[in-house]
Amino acid sequence: MSQLKSRNVALSIILTIVTCGIYGLYWLYCLANDVNQASNHTNDTSGAMVLVLSIVTCGIYTWYWMYRTGVKLDEIATNNGKVAQNRAILLLLLSVFGLAIVSYAIIQSELNDYVSNDADGLNGAI
DSSP: OOOOOOOOHHHHHHHHHHTTTHHHHHHHHHHHHHHHHHTTOTTSOOHHHHHHHHHHTTTHHHHHHHHHHHHHHHHHHHHTTOOOOOHHHHHHHHHHTTOHHHHHHHHHHHHHHHHHHHHTTSTTOO
């Protein structure tokens, strides 16, 4: 299993805009795999399958994935002694209203916190 790595949120947003969304597809793939790994849900839908289903359903599957990812982020937080922030609805609504890139940034920011806290020996708390 690969080690989670921190990604620069601002650079990821800029690359997504500059490449007309192509980097965003790669970012979605990475986010799906990283969230599954961080939440110990390694048998959940892989990044490749999330990407394929999102394309085939014209983005509708992404809405479901956003909600599930919010639930997983809250689960990670509670497992590490933090208060769950109920991110599922926020991520879903941002995505439904065309702001999926903002949801990606929130997810990446939470994963970056997880990675930095894990590196500091704080049990990966978000």
